[in-house]
Amino acid sequence: MVYCRNTNGQYGKATIEGYYQKLSKAFVELTKQAFCTGDEDRSLKVDCANGIGALKLREMEHYFSQELSVQLFNDGTKGKLNHLCGADFVKSHQKPPQGMEMKSNERCCSFDGDADRIVYYYHDADGHFHLIDGDKIATLISSFLKELLLEIGESLNIGVVQTAYANGSSTRYLKEVMKVPVYCTKTGVKHLHHKAQEFDIGVYFEANGHGTVLFSKAAEKKIRELAKELEDKKRKAAEMLENVIDLFNQAAGDAISDMLVIEAILALKGLTVQQWDALYTDLPNRQLKVKVADRQLISTTDAERQAVTPPGLQEAINDLVKKYKLSRAFVRPSGTEDIVRVYAEADSQESADSLAYEVSVAVFQLAGGVGESPKPGL
Numbered sequence: 001m002v003y004c005r006n007t008n009g010q011y012g013k014a015t016i017e018g019y020y021q022k023l024s025k026a027f028v029e030l031t032k033q034a035f036c037t038g039d040e041d042r043s044l045k046v047d048c049a050n051g052i053g054a055l056k057l058r059e060m061e062h063y064f065s066q067e068l069s070v071q072l073f074n075d076g077t078k079g080k081l082n083h084l085c086g087a088d089f090v091k092s093h094q095k096p097p098q099g100m101e102m103k104s105n106e107r108c109c110s111f112d113g114d115a116d117r118i119v120y121y122y123h124d125a126d127g128h129f130h131l132i133d134g135d136k137i138a139t140l141i142s143s144f145l146k147e148l149l150l151e152i153g154e155s156l157n158i159g160v161v162q163t164a165y166a167n168g169s170s171t172r173y174l175k176e177v178m179k180v181p182v183y184c185t186k187t188g189v190k191h192l193h194h195k196a197q198e199f200d201i202g203v204y205f206e207a208n209g210h211g212t213v214l215f216s217k218a219a220e221k222k223i224r225e226l227a228k229e230l231e232d233k234k235r236k237a238a239e240m241l242e243n244v245i246d247l248f249n250q251a252a253g254d255a256i257s258d259m260l261v262i263e264a265i266l267a268l269k270g271l272t273v274q275q276w277d278a279l280y281t282d283l284p285n286r287q288l289k290v291k292v293a294d295r296q297l298i299s300t301t302d303a304e305r306q307a308v309t310p311p312g313l314q315e316a317i318n319d320l321v322k323k324y325k326l327s328r329a330f331v332r333p334s335g336t337e338d339i340v341r342v343y344a345e346a347d348s349q350e351s352a353d354s355l356a357y358e359v360s361v362a363v364f365q366l367a368g369g370v371g372e373s374p375k376p377g378l
């Protein structure tokens, strides 16, 4: 709403209804171009983390119910905010939220309590849980945008912005397979947002599902002109891009807007959730927390991927990382909790768990850990 007011209504009407209408119109226009799909494809289960997303989605769903039917879980009628549910729970525990009824291969997603994060997931036929996080969301979106730009023949530049928490497989896939430039910033959307403003089209997502896409003023103007000037297939692609611009919340990014973008792309490309998931395989990873007396003793550089202080910590991490294959680890003080966060990834879950544990012990010993020393398997 602030963005609408500051741009004198150019970005949209500064009311909740204005937001619903703008997004729904763009979503309906986009999905009109999709091939006819069965009922199953048009439905989505949404865990709202007992938060605000449930209230807003309920008010909004009638605007697009012909194109997408949403079934809400953890809608706040019982249960606590973010408790055993929501995007953060699903991402960090890598399991479904409580209260969600999942059948195999059904497309499901979770918002967090304030509805600014979204992750997708499904159970395969063998009952295995598959998480599709912010990195895979960024990959789906940037490949779709790249295809549209190719179709209209415009060379607007696309950049993808991630943080150190991005899975190594996603970074490799974006750089080597999709050939898009990838940048890493410090954790926190303000850093990603700022970097994304440097491109014609800046795609930014944290692995936890927090993100959006920004279009520069010049890129937006160009795309809107092309949607009037071009013909046939090229015009269609430019019109799609116009609707994509309207569908993204470029002020800050939110779960409802991201959900509608993803649903539109899956419908347009005729992709199932399994096909989307199969773009690349995540490297097994583990995140742990360590309690220290003063977390500011840890300072970092290189977008938080290297510890500068306390002395000896980075050397210890380097030695531990060398013991495992396809491994990477870093530590940083949390900006929201009184803890140090440890991240590790490697070629197997056992190795990722073991590396995360060993790095936690190094943090505990070298950065003034308090309470019980880290235990393996936690």
Ligand SMILES: CC(=O)N[C@H]1[C@@H](OP(=O)(O)O)O[C@H](CO)[C@@H](O)[C@@H]1O
Pocket: 165, 187, 188, 189, 206, 208, 210, 333, 334, 335, 336, 337, 341
């Ligand atoms: C590893 C992680 O998920 N960190 C989160 C968390 O920040 P920390 O500084 O790690 O506590 O909360 C931030 C605000 O929601 C979010 O932007 C960020 O990605």
